[in-house]
Amino acid sequence: MAQVTVKINGYTYTVGCEDGQEDHLIAMSFQVESRVESIKALGSQSGEARLLVLASLLMVDEIHDLRVEIEAMRAAKPTMGLQADKADPELSRKLGRLAIRAEQIAADLEQP
Numbered sequence: 209m210a211q212v213t214v215k216i217n218g219y220t221y222t223v224g225c226e227d228g229q230e231d232h233l234i235a236m237s238f239q240v241e242s243r244v245e246s247i248k249a250l251g252s253q254s255g256e257a258r259l260l261v262l263a264s265l266l267m268v269d270e271i272h273d274l275r276v277e278i279e280a281m282r283a284a285k286p287t288m289g290l291q292a293d294k295a296d297p298e299l300s301r302k303l304g305r306l307a308i309r310a311e312q313i314a315a316d317l318e319q320p
Contacts, residue, residue: 217244217259223312229305236309243267264310 209224214237225233243263247254254262 216241217248217256219256221313223309225309226305233309236306239267260313 210227210230211222211224212230212233213220213222214234215221216237221237223233240260240263243266244259246266247259247262
């Protein structure tokens with residue numbers, strides 16, 4: 209298992225990931241950092257945990273909107289039949305990894 213050090217809001221976190229996924233993890237950390245910076249630009253004077261929670265909520269909102277859009281596209285193309293209804297294993301794998309990483313970050317924040 210690889211270890212990657214990322215920096216979010218000036219704090220450094222070491223996070224484990226599958227070998228070969230280091231660049232992907234770094235890219236994800238840039239996405240989180242981008243949302244944290246957006247929240248800070250609004251003038252929010254929040255603690256670290258609150259900033260990360262708000263960034264997480266923004267990302268989950270984006271995922272929700274994408275899911276709604278995908279479902280609308282599936283409904284608009286009924287000719288795709290059962291294939292459109294099958295779960296995308298790659299998407300499931302990526303969402304699973306994202307959930308694990310979010311839990312790792314939350315656990316890291318809880319440590320003194």
